[in-house]
Amino acid sequence: xxxxxxxxxxxxxxxxxxxxxxxxxxxxxxxxxxxxxxxxxxxxxxxxxxxxxxxxxxxxxxxxxxxxxxxxxxxxxxxxxxxxxxxxxxxxxxxxxxxxxxxxxxxxxxxxxxxxxxxxxxxxxxxxxxxxxxxxxxxxxxxxxxxxxxxxxxxxxxxxxxxxxxxxxxxxxxxxxxxxxxxxxxxxxxxxxxxxxxxxxxxxxxxxxxxxxxxxxxxxxxxxxxxxxxxxxxxxxxxxxxxxxxxxxxxxxxxxxxxxxxxxxxxxxxxxxxxxxxxxxxxxxxxxxxxxxxxxxxxxxxxxxxxxxxxxxxxxxxxxxxxxxxxxxxxxxxxxxxxxxxxxxxxxxxxxxxxxxxxxxxxxx
Amino acid sequence: xxxxxxxxxxxxxxxxxxxxxxxxxxxxxxxxxxxxxxxxxxxxxxxxxxxxxxxxxxxxxxxxxxxxxxxxxxxxxxxxxxxxxxxxxxxxxxxxxxxxxxxxxxxxxxxxxxxxxxxxxxxxxxxxxxxxxxxxxxxxxxxxxxxxxxxxxxxxxxxxxxxxxxxxxxxxxxxxxxxxxxxxxxxxxxxxxxxxxxxxxxxxxxxxxxxxxxxxxxxxxxxxxxxxxxxxxxxxxxxxxxxxxxxxxxxxxxxxxxxxxxxxxxxxxxxxxxxxxxxxxxxxxxxxxxxxxxxxxxxxxxxxxxxxxxxxxxxxxxxxxxxxxxxxxxxxxxxxxxxxxxxxxxxxxxxxxxxxxxxxxxxxxxxxxxxxxxxx
Numbered sequence: 001x002x003x004x005x006x007x008x009x010x011x012x013x014x015x016x017x018x019x020x021x022x023x024x025x026x027x028x029x030x031x032x033x034x035x036x037x038x039x040x041x042x043x044x045x046x047x048x049x050x051x052x053x054x055x056x057x058x059x060x061x062x063x064x065x066x067x068x069x070x071x072x073x074x075x076x077x078x079x080x081x082x083x084x085x086x087x088x089x090x091x092x093x094x095x096x097x098x099x100x101x102x103x104x105x106x107x108x109x110x111x112x113x114x115x116x117x118x119x120x121x122x123x124x125x126x127x128x129x130x131x132x133x134x135x136x137x138x139x140x141x142x143x144x145x146x147x148x149x150x151x152x153x154x155x156x157x158x159x160x161x162x163x164x165x166x167x168x169x170x171x172x173x174x175x176x177x178x179x180x181x182x183x184x185x186x187x188x189x190x191x192x193x194x195x196x197x198x199x200x201x202x203x204x205x206x207x208x209x210x211x212x213x214x215x216x217x218x219x220x221x222x223x224x225x226x227x228x229x230x231x232x233x234x235x236x237x238x239x240x241x242x243x244x245x246x247x248x249x250x251x252x253x254x255x256x257x258x259x260x261x262x263x264x265x266x267x268x269x270x271x272x273x274x275x276x277x278x279x280x281x282x283x284x285x286x287x288x289x290x291x292x293x294x295x296x297x298x299x300x301x302x303x304x305x306x307x308x309x310x311x312x313x314x315x316x317x318x319x320x321x322x323x324x325x326x327x328x329x330x331x332x333x334x335x336x337x338x339x340x341x342x343x344x345x346x347x348x349x350x351x352x353x354x355x356x357x358x359x360x361x362x363x364x365x
Numbered sequence: 366x367x368x369x370x371x372x373x374x375x376x377x378x379x380x381x382x383x384x385x386x387x388x389x390x391x392x393x394x395x396x397x398x399x400x401x402x403x404x405x406x407x408x409x410x411x412x413x414x415x416x417x418x419x420x421x422x423x424x425x426x427x428x429x430x431x432x433x434x435x436x437x438x439x440x441x442x443x444x445x446x447x448x449x450x451x452x453x454x455x456x457x458x459x460x461x462x463x464x465x466x467x468x469x470x471x472x473x474x475x476x477x478x479x480x481x482x483x484x485x486x487x488x489x490x491x492x493x494x495x496x497x498x499x500x501x502x503x504x505x506x507x508x509x510x511x512x513x514x515x516x517x518x519x520x521x522x523x524x525x526x527x528x529x530x531x532x533x534x535x536x537x538x539x540x541x542x543x544x545x546x547x548x549x550x551x552x553x554x555x556x557x558x559x560x561x562x563x564x565x566x567x568x569x570x571x572x573x574x575x576x577x578x579x580x581x582x583x584x585x586x587x588x589x590x591x592x593x594x595x596x597x598x599x600x601x602x603x604x605x606x607x608x609x610x611x612x613x614x615x616x617x618x619x620x621x622x623x624x625x626x627x628x629x630x631x632x633x634x635x636x637x638x639x640x641x642x643x644x645x646x647x648x649x650x651x652x653x654x655x656x657x658x659x660x661x662x663x664x665x666x667x668x669x670x671x672x673x674x675x676x677x678x679x680x681x682x683x684x685x686x687x688x689x690x691x692x693x694x695x696x697x698x699x700x701x702x703x704x705x706x707x708x709x710x711x712x713x714x715x716x717x718x719x720x721x722x723x724x725x726x727x728x729x730x731x732x733x734x735x736x737x738x739x740x741x
Contacts (some may be wrong), residue, residue, distance in 0.1 A: 079510035081432065157705055169430050169509055170708060176432060177704030180645045184698025188691055295640050296521055302514040330447065339529045346518035354503050355509050 021096055027154015033360060039323060047101045050211040051332035052325055057217050058222040058286060059304075061279045063317035065302035067231055068276035074248025074311040075268040078158050079172040082179035084297030086146060086273065086279025087180050091289050092190055094142025094281045095197060100163040103191030116141075128203040128215035131285075135197055139223075139281040146277035150269045152283075153178055179295060194290040220282050227278055228317060231271070235313050240267055248311045299342055300327065303349040311364020318360065323348060374455050374715040375665060381671035388678040404557045405629075406674050411564040412625045414666040415571050418659065419618030427611035427719070429501075430509060433516030435643025439614045440496060441489035441526065441623020442633045446540040448485035458535045465544060468495065471731035475550070481654050482546035486567075488623045493620025494613045501612045520640065528635040533705035539634025543627050557572075571618060576643055576659055578614075586610050590655070597618050598703045606732075637673060641697065646673075649700040655714025664716050 044052045065087055096102070100115030110256040116122050122134030139177055147313045157178060173176065187307075204212040233240035245263050248255040255261055287293075306324045308315025323345055330336070388398045416438060423429045447462030468484055469477035498524045500519055504512045527536045551559045578584050586607050589597040608657070627633050646669065654665020676696045680689060707714060 010619075079513070081513070088473055157709065160709060164712075166708075167427060170712065172430055172510055172513060172600060173424075173648065174708045176645070177652075179709065180641070180649075180701025181705060182701070184694060184701055187694035187697055192694075243487050261380075269566075289448055292639075298514065299518045299521060303518075304510065337470070337529050339525050340522075342518070342523055343522045346515075346522050350504075350515060351517055353507060353515065357507055357511070 008102050011083020016137050016302075026144075028209060029269075033042040033356070041325065042318075044325060047333055048329050051328040053211060054218070055325030055328035056321060057220050057224070057324070058283070058328065059321040060221070060228065061283045061286070061320070062300045062304045062319070062324050064224060064227055064279035065276045065283075065301045066316035066320045067306065067313045068274075068279075069261075069271035069301055070246060070308070070310055070313060071268050071272035071304045073305070074249075075244055075272075076154065076158065077168065077171070077251075078154075078175060079168055081172055081175040081298060082153075082182060083276060083301055085179040085182040085294035086276055087283060087297060088289065088291060088294035089149070089186060089279030090142045090146035090280040091284035092142075092186055093137040093145045094135075095190070095284070095289055097141040097145075098138035098197060124133075128205060128218055129197045130200060130202050130216055135285070138300060139278065139285075143274055143278040143280050146280075147273050149279075150273040151266065154265070154269050183291050183294060186294075190291070192291060194288045196288050197285055216285060218284055223278070223282055229273060229277055231313065231317075233273055240264070243266055244271070245313070268358055269316060272339065288353060296342065299349065300324070300345050303352070304343050305356075306349065307352045307359055309359025312359065312361040315359055315361030321363070377668055377715065378457060378664060381668050381675070384675040384678075385671050388675060390673070392678065392682070401557070404561050408557070408561045408564050408629060409560070410570045410666050410670050412622050412629060412669060413647065413650065414568055414663050415622035416619050416679050417566075417662045417666050418542050418568075418571055418575055418645050418655075419615040419622065419660045420647050420654060421615075421653050421659070422575060422579075422587075422618065423612055423615035424651065425658065425662070426584065426587045426591060426609050428509070428594075428616075429608065429612050429615075430513050430514050431612075432513045432644060432648075433518075433520030433614070433638055433683035434640050434647050436516070437493045437497065437519030437619040438623040438626070438643050439520075439523060439527065439633075439638040440493050441620030442630075442638070443534050443540070443623075443625035444489040444620070445485040445624030446543045446633050448488050449481045449544050450540065450542065453535075457685040458540065458541060459532050460535045460540070461533055467518070478547050478549045479490075481544070482624075482628065486558065486621050490617040490621040493623070494617040497616030498609070499612045501609055505608050505612065517640075518672075520644065524635055524638060527638070537634060537635055539636070541632040543631050543633070545628050545631065560629065564629075567621075567625065571621070574665075575614075575618070579659075583607075583610075588612065591657075615616035641700075645701055649703050652704050653714060655716040655718060658714070658716055661716030661718070666713065668715070669700070669703070673698070675702060 011297075036090075044055070065083065065303050069080055069083050070274060072083075073076055086179040094095060096112075096115070099114050100117065101110070104110045112360035116134040119134060124131050126132055150345050157174055161174055166174075196327045202214045202216055205215050205218065206212055233241075235245060243254065243259045244267065246257070247261070247264055247268075254264075283297075289304075301320075304319035305316045306319070307322060308317065308319030326348060327341045327345050331338045331341045336344075385403065386399060389402045390396070391659070393399070416434065419429060419437075423431045439441055443514060447460050447464075448468075449465045450460070450463050451466050452463030453460045464484070465481045468481040471480055473480060496519075500515065501512065504515050527534055529535060534540060545556070545560065546563060547559055548556060579587070587599065587600050588605055589602070590604055590611075597607075630637070650665040650669045651662060652665070653669055654663065655661025671694060676692050680692055686691075
């Protein structure tokens with residue numbers, strides 16, 4: 001008996017001694033992902049500038065949507081598989097506000113009167129953009145109108161399920177149902193063919209030493225920057241943001257410290273949903289509108305949120321940038337077909353889940 | 366409560382049946398055309414029922430929500446196509462495999478009519494399972510929603526591969542001219558009946574096998590995992606291994622169903638296997654019918670696919686153009702709305718799972734009741 005105690009004491013001493021002698025791999029270990037990311041970013045910015053720029057643009061939009069996803073997961077406790085369709089739905093709302101068009105009974109569209117395109121000079125291109133102030137207003141309206149839709153879905157679908165004590169799995173299946181319904185509504189109103197906000201050729205801008213950039217992409221970059229800044233201010237510089245992050249971190253502690261859970265939940269849908277909706281409108285400006293795109297968008301957005309660390313808004317934004325740039329640069333190398341962009345993102349997702357399931361900036365326990 | 370639930374299920378099934386028989390009858394006015402419409406439709410239902418049994422093993426019994434069903438269904442269908450077809454001519458179509466002629470030459474009685482198809486179904490199930498295992502093995506021990514998004518991703522990647530790789534499965538053109546099992550033995554008019562018979566027999570086979578498995582101690586562990594993973598682990602069960610087994614079994618069943626689907630359609634292409642057609646609709650069937658319940662699953666398939674084909678029938682009537690063009694989309698929307706409404710109103714579905722631990726316990730309880738009654 002005494003021997004056994006002594007032995008365990010010796011073992012503990014040895015273990016402690018081992019812990020004290022730090023190895024180089026332990027010191028360097030936490031930095032390895034950051035060195036890799038920094039190195040890749042620097043290399044692609046110099047050697048693959050074209051794809052890097054597009055990657056940053058698309059990635060910042062993935063990032064904004066992933067901030068919404070991570071907040072909704074952390075605070076509303078919903079694995080939101082309708083997230084991609086919410087983005088597309090908001091984009092279609094903006095499209096409707098701008099053009100007033102819905103798909104007709106046979107071919108062609110039925111155009112409703114009273115749309116923004118009718119305002120004087122609304123479609124007159126600003127600077128070298130392909131669109132006028134009408135589209136800017138339309139995007140604001142689309143993102144705003146998507147928020148009450150989300151609040152209603154939360155009020156009438158997710159909250160009743162949560163109150164009944166449904167598992168996260170049931171909520172995920174319910175959100176799949178919501179996604180399918182939203183896709184169906186988009187098909188009913190706007191039809192299956194892809195659409196663009198503005199037709200025609202896009203003007204590019206030449207800046208010496210930089211790749212040619214489509215003028216519209218400057219607008220997307222600017223808008224994404226404004227949204228990201230606004231999100232940062234709300235989340236990290238206001239009481240509401242602190243409450244939201246506290247709830248995402250630990251709901252019980254947040255409740256115990258007197259945070260109004262129901263109000264914070266509603267605000268999460270407003271802030272997270274609004275960001276997602278705006279990102280959806282901008283993504284539709286970058287590529288196109290199509291009811292089928294929503295579900296596929298789930299892959300890069302979840303990848304961004306998981307890479308950043310679920311529950312961490314700034315991590316999600318960073319994750320979005322990484323997913324966007326890696327996706328664009330990988331298919332830009334010419335080794336694999338552009339059709340495999342989602343495959344690259346899929347491989348990244350699997351790698352993150354396997355190597356670092358808590359993500360870059362998630363709580364490491 | 367349960368009696369009222371049963372009544373609702375019976376009323377809905379009766380309504381669907383009335384639609385399925387009534388609408389084509391109204392439109393054409395002849396019984397024989399109704400039958401010729403119903404027979405292929407029933408075969409499709411039987412194939413979808415097999416997929417849903419696979420999904421039920423994953424979701425209803427193991428609690429894994431697979432949002433990438435289309436991946437396994439598609440792999441099964443393509444596998445069946447390249448096993449049963451003749452070798453590629455390389456000019457109009459390029460694909461690997463093409464084992465049909467080789468298998469037909471095997472010296473077994475009438476090998477050409479059945480052997481390639483048997484091999485195809487087994488290969489489809491095996492390949493599907495072989496894809497499911499490495500995908501789920503590392504992720505299944507993490508969070509369930511990680512597995513769900515990984516499965517969506519895998520399904521999308523498989524769809525991309527089918528579209529992009531011409532050498533593998535002929536790219537976006539797809540594969541046509543897939544032979545049909547036992548086609549040489551019966552004349553073409555009667556073939557639909559024979560095919561219906563084949564798929565129904567296979568459905569019964571899968572049904573019985575899975576039902577036995579679920580009622581066995583193995584199935585009890587699966588259901589225990591679904592209810593409370595930690596408690597099951599505390600009882601000394603290897604939760605990860607059981608979940609993997611359930612998941613892979615489900616994927617194999619989906620693959621086999623995909624093979625049957627390929628035989629029925631006679632052609633496969635990447636456009637057939639959308640997320641909607643290959644994943645969403647099966648979820649609606651499972652949720653509507655009642656997950657964790659074999660009878661419920663089949664009722665769900667009947668109801669959802671019945672609604673689906675009924676709305677197709679509506680297009681034959683003189684409807685306003687505004688409505689007629691939108692019927693397919695209305696139908697798509699309905700699939701999502703049904704999932705949400707069933708989860709909200711009656712999450713156990715039309716035919717709820719029976720709370721049952723084991724047949725042995727049922728018998729014990731019944732015996733005890735009897736002896737009590739005898740004692741009184």
